[in-house]
Amino acid sequence: MGNNYKFVQNSKCEFFPCHDMKDTEKFNCLFCYCPLYMMGEDCGGNFKYTDHGIKDCSGCLLPHTKDVGYDHIQKKMMSVIEQVQEExxxxKK
Known part of the structure; x- marks a missing residue:
């Protein structure tokens, strides 16, 4: 089985690429909006907070990196699932 489900690119999108990246052929659009945003500092990406407390992910390529992003996000989402399950x-107790 291939890994084609891990990579999607929409080069016709008016925002493509939405982050600066040298090799746009490897730019992954699968996670257009990062599902790890809600994890705050635990997301593992390159982000900063604005003076108003808004998470600025414009410097983060993690979800858009072809060979790393999908696996990283799936691993982090497992921790979210475990947290929700624990709660x-x-x-119930």
Missing amino acids: YLNK
Whole structure:
């Protein structure tokens, strides 16, 4: 089985590429909006906070990196799933 599901590119998008990247052929659009935004500092990406407390991910290429992004996000999402499961089980007690 291939890994084609891990990579999608929409080079016709008016925002493509939405981040500066040297090799745009490897720019992955699969996670156009990063699902790890809600993890705050635990996302593992290159971000900063604005003076108003908004997370600025414009310097982050992690979800858009062809060979790394998908696997990183899936691993982090497992920790989100575990956290939600733990919260649910604690409520049942």
